[in-house]
Amino acid sequence: MPRFGPIALAAALVAPLLLAGCASDDAEGGASDEELAAAEIPATVDPETTLTIGTPEAQVALELSGLIDEIPFTVEWANISGGPQCSEAFRANALDVCSAAEIPSIHAHWTGLDTKLVATQFRQDPVEHPIYQLGVAPGADVDSLEDLRGKRIAFSPGQAQGALVLRVLDAAGLTTEDVELVEIPSTGDVYPTALGNGEVDVAPLGGVNIRRYLEQYGPDGGTTFHHGLRDDPTHLWVPTSAVSDPQKAAAIREFIGLWARALTWADEHPEEWIQGYYVEDQGLSTEDGEYLVEQNGHPEFPADWSGAIERQQQTIELLAAELDRESFDAGTLFDRRYETVAADAIADAEGGGS
Template identity: 45%
Template sequence: MKKAAAALSVLVALSTLYACGKDSAATLELTAALPEKVPSGTEIRIGDPAIQASLTASGLDKELSDAGVKVAWANISGGPQSIQAFRGDKLDCSSVADIPSLFAAWTGTSTKIVFQSVTVDPLQHPTYELGIAPGVSVTSLADLRGKKIAYSAGQAQGALVLRVLQKAGLKQSDVTLVDLTSNGDSYPTALGSKAVDVAPLGTSVLARYKGKYPGSTSIKTGIRDDASTLYCLTKSVQDAGKAAALKAYVGVRAKALLWQNDHPEEYSKAYLQAVQGLSAADAKAYLAVGGDKGIPATWDNAQARLQATADLLATEQKHDKLDVSKLVDRRFEKVEAAAAGDRVVTGDAA
């Protein structure tokens, strides 16, 4: 009886030791080197529609499958959708601008930025312009005084509005900020119906807006607005298997962005027209003003810009101060730069 009890005790101890060892092997410290090998059966859930289309059109998806990476694609991008999906544990990573990582932190969702890209000539090729409602006269930033401006606090458009006001020397009290999330055609519709006078519009919708509403205009902000990232749940990055898959994904993603630059017509058909629903003419106009995307050799300047934005939002929106270095996983910095090779952007202006 004693022998049986002793044997059972040893078996339980060994089982416990094995389970602990298995768990510790699956958990990756945030300071540890990224694993090279993707374990069999590893799946990463990603909302990255433009890259999804580009990988298929370019054939780069084969590099992922050859590396053993299985991607469960989600039709999700942008801050509100991705943060909601993170909270429900339905998503590992999503493509966004810089603001969602800040709002995730401020609302209790821990994430890490694992990819940064830049526009090669950002001021000549802005992501947004200020759309002006038909019949409203705004020809300079100073003319924003007294205007109704569409504003979404948790999106890149909201931060852009605050930065524009700062550049114009205006306070929030000098304008009327109209809370309105930028989804689909919400901003063009609000402009067209005169619900707002001004709204930041992405270049992909600007041409359609002007075509639909005669008398509508736009002005450029003169502010750098090209932040583009992939951010992930921290617990996903801490999963050793998913971290290995993400390392492979980040490298292939860099190649996909460069492929978009080199193959604008194929990219237009695969994503802008097939997924975004743009006409061939609107897609061509978007590509003409959008500018080439680049892979930065270092994330120093992008991190400095993110810190400046976090400081501005903390002041203007009454949030806690954030140290953004805690939101950026710079282990992936060299991964994407290595994938870009000699095509990295070394002069990323601050």
């Protein structure tokens, strides 16, 4: 299994960027940032407008809540999620909207794929309700970030978990030279298995893998602990060509509002959400669903993106230093015409107005 020194680490991180960059010329561009910011989004949507949307979790929330019937345009749903899949679909001009964490839009910028973030969701009490916890292998003797020095840490270049590892090392006052990064993809139950088999000492675990790892390997000494950092941003992500089209821009605005309302509905109806999404759609047990609902925390949709942009800037600078890439202004990733749409939709639904 490959290990990373400083040079190998940079090569591993750059490789997916170079591969993606080979296809970047195939992606349609959109308006310039100045033109986009000045363009007014139409007040109404032509019902003949079609968006291809890849937000599987939100799709289920829209269906269960009945809000799907309020969509005022045509939707073609795509079973696509995560940065790599969304990026490929954007390049093929086959997707208009997807859900992604903060890393994919940064990598897209570096590979010439022109995209924008049009909605932002965080978790209330994000440090208490992180997306990931750090899993510790039996016998690894790690209880805090300070104990990471010299440890073998699972690392997935170009994914949210990989960026979290770099952020954790930074918070601990460590560099990639102070640990041994082990390249392992973060799909499925690969990380829990790697921990349990002693292939790595530490790995970021998310979702039901946290619970299952403790159930399976806890008796042998496997543990988890909170990293103490905010790891919760989720965005709606679009190719700039989509928001450059006036009717698609209007349809995206309507979808953002319904997306925020649907996720809020799911939070406020945990029993229906557990049964409809975790059990019937995802094939998990009721107990798994209850655990995930308890861990998730409540969604919030900021009407001011200044904090989100500042966080994105910090991430850009951290990754740029590791990748030997050029830093850039995080604000260019956001289409701030949509800044208050989600928050306004929640306020209107609650009778609070804009």
